[in-house]
Amino acid sequence: MNRRSLLIGAALAPLARCFGADFAGFAQAADTPDLPPTRRVRPSDPGWPSAASWNRLNQQTGGRLIEVKSPLEACRDAPFGDPCRNVFKEMKNPYYIRDEVALTQTTGWVDAWTSAPSVYAVAARTTGDVVAAVNFAREKNLRLVVKGGGHSYLGTSNAADSLLIWTRFMDDITLHDGFVAEGCSERPQPAVTVGAGAIWMHTYNEVTTKGGRYVQGGGCGTVGVAGLVQGGGFGSYSKNYGTSAASLLEAEIVTADGIVRIANACTNPDLFWALKGGGGGTFGVVTRLTLRTRELPDTFGFVSMTIEARSAAAFGRLLTSFVGFYFENLHNPHWGEIVNVRPGNRLDIQLSFQGLDKQQADALWQPFLQWVIEAADDFTFTHAPSIRVGPARMRWDAAAIKARAPAAILSDDRPGAPADNVFWAANLSEAGHFIHGFESLWLPASLLQADQQSHLAEALQKAAAHSTVELHFQKGLAGATAETIAAARNTATNPAVINAFALAIVASEAQPAYPGMHGHEPDLADARKNARAIASAIGELKKIAPDTGSYVAESSFFEEGWQKSYWGANYPKLLDIKNRCDPDGLFFVHHGVGSEAWSADGFVRLPQR
Template identity: 55%
Template structure:
């Protein structure tokens, strides 16, 4: 971080009150076994105040100490095959850990909140007893922020109602009514999509993975498959209900607590309050959604280098617009894997768009298709329609198989591989649209080729807003998300890991030598790419645990303002998220205040 930026940010941190006398700040949060840890009677009082919804947590694989055949161990292992069931457990997270960084370990207790009053009770209890507080809705955090040992968890999974709002007006705002949807903090995106798109025929900007929580994604900025057309989920937030550190339930919108509202739009979850309800703008649906798939192999390095250059040229000329999103993977085995989506085009129009590249491939020797070029389109209303996919394309979605599970609870098959995964390395960088200028395309292509010699590179075009409609870029500009996204044509993601490695899990031993070698290769790949984008920001939800200068990387020029909001609404730092706003004041685990 530049010294000037550090000084500017430091001036707004929660503990920087020049000339103001305040009470001595909390120095250390308490843990089990400490003399000040709440007594059994105190925990009992909390349990009664939340209607019995206080749960003492054990590690998910604690039962495996008796053997892998023990019923509780077998049940825990079975849950790894179903992300919906994992999410229904307060002691599970969708990521099991990160090598040399963190390992999933449950909180000591969880309040299974069903009402804002439950959240208020948990917040007041944590503040009164100096406890480490954690918030979990979806539980997808790669950074390990969905649980923490020795903490109190506010678990919002059961606050999952979804209500359509045909004519919503934010409180105390005199704006014209507009269509919206109100969702509880524990709702997943599939719940929102089912209500808004499948049943009501409208669109709400959300995330690509259907089991991700609505509240967490919005607070982190929020990109989905069609963000190149509809902007970010954070920009679609119209109003939020949030419990702040003083135990107050506040409404935040453009007219009431506007500073808090702004911070909730991309400032990171769990740093300034606990969201209990959100209202999001809905939009008209396009006629169609669709997808394009293929995988091309080059015969040698020279042919692959030429292919990468042609892809850059093709994207800049034909795909750099609101119609196209999702990703192209550039791999070290000299293959390119295309998994892109489109909106408001039919199959014929999508095929015509790709014809120039296909013609080039067929006209040049040294290229073969490992997966044939395929275009699929469907009426947009069926994009998340479980019944439609069961009938017409049964291999694309996987349903929650449990008896009595909601019929709409489905996840894209490609996302099931991430359930419980253990990360070796994960890096992201927003690539500026200037790299698509004809004079710079060769440099970008060379950087992508060089990066692929170390590790695969994924170009997520929907996670850069350059090329989107101006109105949606302007809406994102009014959020706390790093302004770098406004001028980025894609988010480059370079990552790798293993299957689940939960502590105590049979077969869950971590191969540290292999993992560290892979992490180093991922780092070298990103270094090669950053040679052409040296000041690229990173997406807070999909970024390096060890990110240097994280304040600047995650929020850029917005960080000092975020720190001011943190100081106003959480002056004592009750809400802690590692590498979250104001976390400089605390140790890495959030238990000890820094001197």
């Protein structure tokens, strides 16, 4: 089976109702008297596929079926042996995790989930491999999982007793000078097409370092492109360039009926809209995406400093001053990234900017810095202010970064690893981490008004008394360009993001750990203590921002009212699309669209209410 015949077959096949009201095909099964299975099969069940069936799937996928064996098996019998020690060492290398079919970038979450390998995986290299796996899972009534980059705090890219579609090797990256989406008559535009297994660091290298263009991606370079786009997707400069979801021009996707479809603004537009922020692993298996690229600015810049206040009262004044300074000077398309409000009366500023030169940035920050300096009895710089500007084309150039700022970047340490297998040192803590707790909350721009600034500062100070509050300014689109706002409105992302100036994140994590694995168990008492502190911190922020919602890709496993929280008014439309194009719920992820119809593990269909 080859890709050309697949696409021809897709063109001739009847389209399901989720792709257009004039068509009837696979989704008609939902109207027949035969009800879908109420329980998916496990290896211990009589209905589990025979060895001969698995062998046929292996043949259909060109020998790419894997019987999954976790490298952690080395720890079961010898938890302190060299093989086990080496596994846990390498779990701080996100590229090692990426190349291990049994592992995910998060090892688990206290009292929520623990990473568990599938029974079998198809290491897909072609769209045909994905088609074969989807058909097999549907016909054999299996729990199906999709994994690309493996970055899912909520554990959506793993499930025990499942079949995994592993898109790691579908990582081609192709630049276009003039792309026109299939079925559209728009003007050709620069774009990049990436396979479902591509990650952002490699994509930036091709688009920016080599191609001299800009593509809107994420901050963590080892996150998968496909997963980020389907989750919404924010990067350092989202207030100017928008979300990754809004940059999507076209996707190729294998839907639950095993048919390959093209989704764009002109072909299957409902499905296309759902893929722009409706959540990964929900509507089908995306095999490739094409994203708009932009003209690259001349420079990108960075501002960093840490200020410590000598008292709680002084810290309150510092926060109020910074909130006012942000509103007057940084609440615009130039600025993004993070400011941390930390316990111990510390304000840690790590911001990125575009569209300004060094002189302009220095002048902009001078009044705030002078205010801090003049109050030396109240404040001290524990990390001196630094404002740096560099050529935009070198923003993700590994060789240039190693030469200019070697502490900022780390490399894949395995023998023979490609030179472009690099990642930000700031993301090291996320590699193989075990989550204690994670909460996020959109902060509305109304809190920046003059009569609300002191209330915002007070809430931040109270929250930080419990746990560090991260203010991700690039993950709120208030202050963005009109073009960015308009594009975001045409995605499935919660509309609350348009009126939010930042996403507040409160989280805690530890080194790689697995419950029940002797010598490598998490400290559950400490994890639960930190989780309680996180809940207290976010509770303070919810007092000033109630019911504003959360970001699906970075949120609590235990999110209450997740349908409204993640997608707001968009959820009914997303659920309608899900029910029409996947009526049997083949694609299930925790707190994904339609998941309320299933048990928490995705194996048992719940009774209709």
